[in-house]
Amino acid sequence: MAVIIKDSECIACGSCLPACPFGAIELEDESAKIGDACTQCGACLDGICPVDAIEREAGDEKAPAADLDAYKGVWVLIEHFENKIRSVSLELLGQARLLAGKLGEEVAGVVIGHGVEDLASQVFAGGADKVYLADDPLLAHYSTDGFSNTLTDLIQTYHPNVILLGATNDGRDIGPRVACRIGTGLTADCTYLSIDEATKLVVWTRPAFGGNIMANILCPNSRPQMGTVRPNVFKRPEPDYRRGGETVRISCKLKPEDIRTKFISLQRVGEASCNLEEAEFIVSGGRGLGDPKYFDMIQELADALGGVVGASRAAVDSGWKPHLHQVGQTGKTVAPKVYIAVGISGAIQHLAGMSGSDTVIAINRDPDAPIFKKANYGIVGDFKEVLPRLIAQVKKIKGL
Ligand SMILES: Cc1cc2nc3c(=O)[nH]c(=O)nc-3n(C[C@H](O)[C@H](O)[C@H](O)COP(=O)(O)OP(=O)(O)OC[C@H]3O[C@@H](n4cnc5c(N)ncnc54)[C@H](O)[C@@H]3O)c2cc1C
CATH class of the missing domain: 3.40.50.620 (HUPs)
Known part of the structure; x- marks a missing residue:
């Protein structure tokens, strides 16, 4: 363990316990002990211990490796x-x-x-x-x-x-x-x-x-x-x-x-519906949908295209879709052939996750929405009017 507590010097005062952001220090046998959760971040080192009982193990400093x-x-x-x-x-x-x-x-x-x-x-x-x-x-x-x-x-x-x-x-x-x-x-x-x-x-x-x-x-x-x-x-x-x-x-x-964990069974949690990273077609919904029920329309278009459903963070934060659907800086980075953004403004953090798409189609009722700068094709309009027509066309072309 890179960070150690010297038992002989520890007075078990407990000052170091709240200093650890990972809760890795516990009081045991009249001295504090560092457990497996320690990430060696060093938060407990900086003048936290009143008797200087916590230190890095000798040789653990940032000395260059031997060769x-x-x-x-x-x-x-x-x-x-x-x-x-x-x-x-x-x-x-x-x-x-x-x-x-x-x-x-x-x-x-x-x-x-x-x-x-x-x-x-x-x-x-x-x-x-x-x-x-x-x-x-x-x-x-x-x-x-x-x-x-x-x-x-x-x-x-x-x-x-x-x-x-x-x-x-x-x-x-x-x-x-x-x-x-x-x-x-x-x-x-x-x-x-x-x-x-x-x-x-x-x-x-x-x-x-x-x-x-x-x-x-x-x-x-x-x-x-x-x-x-x-x-x-x-x-x-x-x-x-x-x-x-x-x-x-x-x-x-x-x-x-x-191996401290045991494999019991493999549960497929909606894998088919959210394998965004390898999908060729993605239809993503944002806050502009206004209600989670409209993700049914997003799903219908995605199904018709043989694609998967994505979401903006605003939609995820609203509880409309689980995080595993989120596209963007704090979600998935995707690179489909076609990315359809529905009711998504095009914030930089969203673009960070989908800029690698070959073709971007945006549906937004605001003609000045930033997503249109990224889009190859833009449809200005209410998604409630646009999507049913798009779904019908795709189904017709695909004979569905
Ligand atoms: C550190 C950090 C990380 C982030 N990470 C991510 C991330 O990973 N992914 C992400 O998406 N965001 C991320 N965000 C949030 C991001 O900044 C935006 O807040 C978010 O992307 C906005 O989501 P949205 O476009 O769905 O909503 P909004 O910005 O509210 O946009 C809604 C859009 O819908 C349109 N609209 C409304 N009604 C209709 C209608 N009836 N028909 C058609 N269009 C309509 C509006 O004109 C608007 O453009 C992050 C932010 C921060 C600070």
């Missing part, structure tokens, strides 16, 4: 589900190729799971030179413990320079945990990646302050350099099935007791 040059290779954690690689991992392989080309290093995909050997050929086709394959029954389903232990072990064995992860549920779960264990940094939700020519460090670019500025973040003192990237930020490269590579099979060191 940074020994860390080589650009890795991508390959996410997959039901034997299919998630699109974001293929998008990241394309970026990994660009970064690795500039660094003169190789690209590797890390495939963790069970019965997943067949995925290696797709990872090579996506741009990898090497696949690290951890295949074990204990890894058949994603678990925080199983996957983070395995990735940590791989990093400690093979010392990669860079690791890219999707800013997905799994990537956001495993990335910070592994970075913390390894003692390196992680930049979340990047929108652009490049190499700083002078230092050969990855420049992780991400929006900050509500998207008003773009921050360039470097990780100079520790390795690997880690970051997450949202799905659909980058285009995925065309697969090249002539490519091959080396598969490194990892013998899994996990024991059943290492």
